[in-house]
Amino acid sequence: MDDFDALSAMAERCFPGLETWNRDQIESQLKVFPEGQICIEIDGKLAASSSSLIMEYDAGLEWHNWKAISDSGYIRNHKPKGDTLYGIEMMVDPEFRGMKLSRRMYDARKDLCRRKNLSQIIIGGRIPGYHKHADKMSAREYIDSVLEKHNYDPVLTAQLSNGFIVRGLTPNYLPADGESCGYATYSAWTNLEYVAGAKRRFHHVIEPIRICVVQYQLRTIRKFEEFHQQCEFFMDTASDYKCDFVLFPELFTTQLLSLPSVDASRPGQAARQLAAFTPQYLDIFTEMAVKYNINVIGGSQFVVENDTLYNVAYLFRRDGSIGKQYKIHITPSERKWWGVSPGKKVEVFDTDCGPIAIQICYDIEFPELTRIATQKGAQIVFVPFNTDTRHGYLRVRYCAQARCIENHLYVAISGCTGNLPFVENSDIHYAQSGIFTPADAEFARDAIADECNPNVETLIIHDLDFEQLRRHRDQGSVQNWNDRKTDMYRVVYQEDEKTFEV
Numbered sequence: 001m002d003d004f005d006a007l008s009a010m011a012e013r014c015f016p017g018l019e020t021w022n023r024d025q026i027e028s029q030l031k032v033f034p035e036g037q038i039c040i041e042i043d044g045k046l047a048a049s050s051s052s053l054i055m056e057y058d059a060g061l062e063w064h065n066w067k068a069i070s071d072s073g074y075i076r077n078h079k080p081k082g083d084t085l086y087g088i089e090m091m092v093d094p095e096f097r098g099m100k101l102s103r104r105m106y107d108a109r110k111d112l113c114r115r116k117n118l119s120q121i122i123i124g125g126r127i128p129g130y131h132k133h134a135d136k137m138s139a140r141e142y143i144d145s146v147l148e149k150h151n152y153d154p155v156l157t158a159q160l161s162n163g164f165i166v167r168g169l170t171p172n173y174l175p176a177d178g179e180s181c182g183y184a185t186y187s188a189w190t191n192l193e194y195v196a197g198a199k200r201r202f203h204h205v206i207e208p209i210r211i212c213v214v215q216y217q218l219r220t221i222r223k224f225e226e227f228h229q230q231c232e233f234f235m236d237t238a239s240d241y242k243c244d245f246v247l248f249p250e251l252f253t254t255q256l257l258s259l260p261s262v263d264a265s266r267p268g269q270a271a272r273q274l275a276a277f278t279p280q281y282l283d284i285f286t287e288m289a290v291k292y293n294i295n296v297i298g299g300s301q302f303v304v305e306n307d308t309l310y311n312v313a314y315l316f317r318r319d320g321s322i323g324k325q326y327k328i329h330i331t332p333s334e335r336k337w338w339g340v341s342p343g344k345k346v347e348v349f350d351t352d353c354g355p356i357a358i359q360i361c362y363d364i365e366f367p368e369l370t371r372i373a374t375q376k377g378a379q380i381v382f383v384p385f386n387t388d389t390r391h392g393y394l395r396v397r398y399c400a401q402a403r404c405i406e407n408h409l410y411v412a413i414s415g416c417t418g419n420l421p422f423v424e425n426s427d428i429h430y431a432q433s434g435i436f437t438p439a440d441a442e443f444a445r446d447a448i449a450d451e452c453n454p455n456v457e458t459l460i461i462h463d464l465d466f467e468q469l470r471r472h473r474d475q476g477s478v479q480n481w482n483d484r485k486t487d488m489y490r491v492v493y494q495e496d497e498k499t500f501e502v
Contacts, residue, residue, distance in 0.1 A: 001027065003039060006046040014091040018176055025073035029053075033078045036085070038108050040101055047096040050105040051075075051089040054118065056082040066124050066173055066184070083194075085113045087123040100239065100293050106162040110189065119194040123187050124170060128179035129153040139183040140169055156185055164189045208463040209353045209380075212238035212246040213450075215433040216299075217418035217457035218426075220258040224277070227255055228284050234459060239292035241461050244353045247414040248299035249433075250361045250386040251311070253281060254426040267337040267424040271309055275302040282314070282322070289316035295351050297382045299414070300327065300360050308341045313358045313384055315349050323349045327360040328369065337424060345495055348376035354466060361385035364413075365399045367406060371491045374407040374481070375502040379466055383413040386429065393430050401436045401447060406480050408473040410449070410464050411436045417455045430455060435462050440476050442468055 004026055011020035029037050029051055036052040053075040055061070061069075070088040071077045087109060092101045113121055129151065130142045137145070143166060145151040160166075164187040173184035214234045221227055231248070238246040253274060256262065262273050278301055285298045296316040303312045311327040311334065326343020334340040346369055348357050357373035357380075364370070364383045373381060383400055387393040393415065400411040415431025434451030437443040450462040473481065491502040 001030065003046055003049075007039075007049060010046060010049065010091060010093045013094055015177075017178065018174070021073055028074040028076065032075050033080075035112060036075075036078075038105065040104060042096060042099075046093065047099075048092040048101040048105055049090070050087065050109060052085050052087045052109060052112075052121075053078040054082040054116070055079055055084045055086050055122075057084040057119065057122075069124075083119045085109060085116070085118050085121045087121060099291050102158045103162060103242075104293060106159075106189075110191070113189075113191050114193050117193075117195060119191055119196075121164075121189040121191075123159065123164065124173055124184045125159050125164075125187055126155050126174070126177055126180045126184055127153050128155055128177075130181055130183060131179050134181050139171070139181065143169060143185060159185075159187055162189070208465050209245070210241065210243045210461065210463050211380075211412055211435055212241065212243040212294075212459055212461045213412050213414045213433045213435060213452070214238075214246060214248050214459045215414065215431055215452045215457060216249050216252045216416050218252065218255050218416050218420050218429060219418055220420065221255060222260065224256065224259070224280060227253075230255075231284070232288060235288045235292045235294065235296070237459065238294055238461070243294055243461060245295045245297065245351075245356075245382070245412075247297045247382050247412050248384060249414045249416045249431070250300045250313070250384040251302070251426070252299045252384075252386070252416050253277065253301045254386075254420065254423060257423045257426065258420055265422070265424070268339050270424070271302050271338040271340070272304060275304045275309065277301075278303055285314065285316045286320060286322065289318050290320050293318050295353065297358055297384060297414075299384045302338075302340075309339055310343060311340050311360060312343075313360050313382075315351075315356075315358065317351060319352075323347065325358040325360065327363060329362045329366055331362050346372040346376070346493075348373055348378045354379050357381045359383050361387070361396060364403060364411070365395055367399075367403065368491045368493070370403040370407050370409075371502045372493055372500075374409060378409060379469060380410040380412065380464065383411060385413055385415045385431070386426075387415060388428050388430060390430050393432065397432070397434070401439075404436050404438050404447065408438055408469065408476065408481055410469065417457060433460070435460065435464070437464075438469075438472055438476065440472055440478075442472060 008020050033053050038050045040048040056079050133142050146153045146156050166185050166187050168186035170184045170186050172182050175182045256277050257270050281301050289296045295318050298314045300311050300313040303310050313325045315323040325347045328343045330340050330342050348355050355377040357378035385396045400413050404411050412435045414433045416429040417431050419428055420426050432454040435449040437447050437449050439447040450460045452458050
């Protein structure tokens with residue numbers, strides 16, 4: 001109820017001229033069905049809200065009558081044992097539009113629908129763009145034009161992009177809604193996991209995770225904003241495909257060394273100049289991860305801590321939190337040219353899609369690190385890499401594929417292409433980024449889920465099935481992890497002044 005004043009103010013901005021909820025209605029909604037009343041806050045400020053109730057589906061019910069279905073906003077007709085979630089309102093504050101908040105609201109409703117084992121979501125959606133076309137087309141013609149992408153409607157287009165199907169047109173839905181001329185669509189989303197008669201939450205066994213791998217072309221730029229724009233293009237594209245993760249290459253930030261303000265002639269000093277961009281880099285990727293609703297492995301970036309230079313890969317979660325993995329094995333050229341120091345710990349990060357690990361380029365060539373990550377629960381290892389020749393790339397690729405077989409997990413690798421003239425130790429690049437699997441009957445024939453064409457700027461998108469991975473670990477043709485001869489050999493490592501064995 002602390003949100004009431006903010007809800008009322010937001011409703012006035014979202015639905016000018018329409019009556020807003022009163023305090024009694026909000027109190028009733030929270031009392032009757034608190035799980036169905038959801039809001040999003042950004043920095044403590046209300047940004048979006050969603051209200052719903054559960055009904056028993058009846059084809060003869062007045063689904064077109066918003067006031068009857070919503071009980072005039074009190075939802076006292078909510079049926080906890082019903083089979084249909086009915087959305088009675090959703091709004092996004094104009095100040096926060098463009099951040100895909102409606103998608104998150106619809107995802108939250110879908111999650112609620114699955115958890116409650118409900119068959120579908122039904123909504124009556126406004127068509128606020130219709131008033132601009134009402135003088136030349138009927139409401140049905142307008143909806144057809146939106147379905148065919150001739151016109152854009154801020155509500156209907158969002159519903160269609162979130163998997164809803166228009167089943168009907170409702171006149172006089174909200175007579176006071178001048179923007180929609182009183183009309184609304186009757187739309188539905190079907191829960192494919194629904195089990196009729198189930199008395200408990202039904203757990204779907206397949207958990208597909210969508211991965212986007214970016215093969216990034218390094219090119220000379222004139223200002224930081226050009227780097228930001230190039231990164232945001234890939235983020236926006238991955239978001240359009242509703243990816244869960246996007247992976248950028250190791251030290252793709254060396255593109256910033258081509259800026260006129262940077263002296264890249266002396267590599268050691270150039271690396272520390274690059275590290276000076278870290279605060280800006282952290283700011284833009286944190287913002288984009290939240291804005292585009294994706295977990296981002298932001299390649300890697302030089303960081304100076306206590307006057308020591310590190311190569312660090314950052315995980316930008318879509319909830320705004322950040323994790324980081326220091327590169328542990330430093331190549332001879334990194335030591336010679338840049339003076340990079342090694343990290344000392346294998347991190348495994350919790351995400352909303354399960355535990356993951358990050359290994360930066362050379363690190364994937366040491367099998368002990370992936371053993372440790374697997375022991376800690378990682379199901380996928382993300383490898384940002386940066387190689388100058390095909391030989392260097394092949395070392396990363398073949399070792400990544402070996403780690404899949406040894407540990408029964410997925411590995412995704414992302415590298416740079418293109419050239420940076422006059423940037424020492426980062427002048428030429430070779431890559432063929434990819435997503436790799438264990439080698440067994442249930443996976444792709446060559447154990448490659450997907451891969452880029454070599455040495456061109458592009459991206460790949462692929463769904464990984466973690467349940468398939470679990471079955472492979474338990475029942476695969478070979479059991480590399482289980483068949484280790486730990487009586488003969490083990491991985492022993494130090495962490496936080498303690499000794500561990502794998």
